[in-house]
Amino acid sequence: MSIDWQQQLCNNIKSVDDLIKTTANEKLRTVFSSHANQQFKIKIPTGFLSNLSDIENDPLLKQVLPHANETQLTEGYLHDPVGDMDAMATPGLIHKYKNRVLFIVTGACAIHCRYCFRRHFPYSDAQINKENWEPAFNYLREHSEISEIILSGGDPLMVSNEKLNYLIQQLEQIEHIKRLRIHTRIPSVLPERIDSELISILQNSRFLVSLVTHINHANELNESNKGVFKQLKQSEIQLLNQSVLLANVNNQAKILIELSEKLYEYGILPYYLHLLDPVQGAAHFFVKEADAISLMDEIRQGLPGYLMPNLVKEIAGEQAKTRIL
Numbered sequence: 001m002s003i004d005w006q007q008q009l010c011n012n013i014k015s016v017d018d019l020i021k022t023t024a025n026e027k028l029r030t031v032f033s034s035h036a037n038q039q040f041k042i043k044i045p046t047g048f049l050s051n052l053s054d055i056e057n058d059p060l061l062k063q064v065l066p067h068a069n070e071t072q073l074t075e076g077y078l079h080d081p082v083g084d085m086d087a088m089a090t091p092g093l094i095h096k097y098k099n100r101v102l103f104i105v106t107g108a109c110a111i112h113c114r115y116c117f118r119r120h121f122p123y124s125d126a127q128i129n130k131e132n133w134e135p136a137f138n139y140l141r142e143h144s145e146i147s148e149i150i151l152s153g154g155d156p157l158m159v160s161n162e163k164l165n166y167l168i169q170q171l172e173q174i175e176h177i178k179r180l181r182i183h184t185r186i187p188s189v190l191p192e193r194i195d196s197e198l199i200s201i202l203q204n205s206r207f208l209v210s211l212v213t214h215i216n217h218a219n220e221l222n223e224s225n226k227g228v229f230k231q232l233k234q235s236e237i238q239l240l241n242q243s244v245l246l247a248n249v250n251n252q253a254k255i256l257i258e259l260s261e262k263l264y265e266y267g268i269l270p271y272y273l274h275l276l277d278p279v280q281g282a283a284h285f286f287v288k289e290a291d292a293i294s295l296m297d298e299i300r301q302g303l304p305g306y307l308m309p310n311l312v313k314e315i316a317g318e319q320a321k322t323r324i325l
């Protein structure tokens with residue numbers, strides 16, 4: 001009998017003991033930092049670790065394993081590096097760029113990425129819940145310059161189909177909104193969540209829908225999620241990907257080329273490669289801008305133009321992402 005996505009979530013790795021049990025590697029107990037885990041709890045779908053390569057250096061495990069480096073305070077690294085709180089127009093609605101807004105649907109995620117720029121985001125203070133959506137809808141009605149909504153989080157696909165459908169229907173009633181974008185890590189890490197009802201909701205929307213996945217390494221794409229991307233593609237949902245450039249995870253030309261090629265094989269176009277946002281606790285993942293530029297020069301030689309992601313960084317207060325040439 002197949003397990004549904006809610007049950008799958010209950011089986012997530014949520015402790016060091018779960019991690020040891022899943023990986024059968026006792027050595028991880030010495031690398032696991034309880035202090036880092038207290039600051040940001042471990043959360044890993046078991047499927048995400050099903051193809052571990054070299055357990056000490058695995059590029060997927062490094063993204064999710066609480067490490068002592070996270071507990072070191074680093075100058076210049078912040079709790080809100082992209083200025084989300086300053087741009088909060090109503091609870092959960094972040095308006096930074098003229099015609100696009102971010103709608104924070106939930107604070108929950110299927111996975112906890114150690115480098116997450118919202119790892120300190122005060123989701124409960126921001127009162128992000130359905131009961132507080134009305135002020136956001138009012139704001140959107142009053143701002144006719146807004147033509148695109150980006151559902152974000154947390155992960156917006158963590159809410160039920162019913163709730164998501166309600167939200168999309170409310171947004172569809174606002175005439176000047178034309179496009180819906182969904183920023184999510186779920187299709188690759190919890191493919192069971194992409195059920196036929198969800199696809200039908202997206203397919204039947206009056207919006208032009210694009211789904212922006214978050215995949216950092218080719219190993220995150222495998223037989224367990226291939227079918228889901230095929231279904232999304234067949235449903236004419238635009239699939240784009242954004243990655244974060246992470247030291248010792250994907251900061252090699254060979255790895256980035258393989259990622260772009262595999263994304264394309266799965267029907268996804270590389271869109272952004274982000275420099276790490278300087279969030280406190282993630283400095284050990286940082287790759288210098290000059291090194292990122294050299295990497296882009298290298299991968300340009302191995303990829304056709306349409307598989308080149310745009311190298312960008314977010315500067316708080318700017319009117320758009322900053323492209324790094």
Ligand code: SF4
Pocket residue numbers: 108109110111112113116117118119153154155185214
């Ligand atoms: S899925 Fe996205 S929002 Fe959630 S922890 Fe990872 S990067 Fe952060």
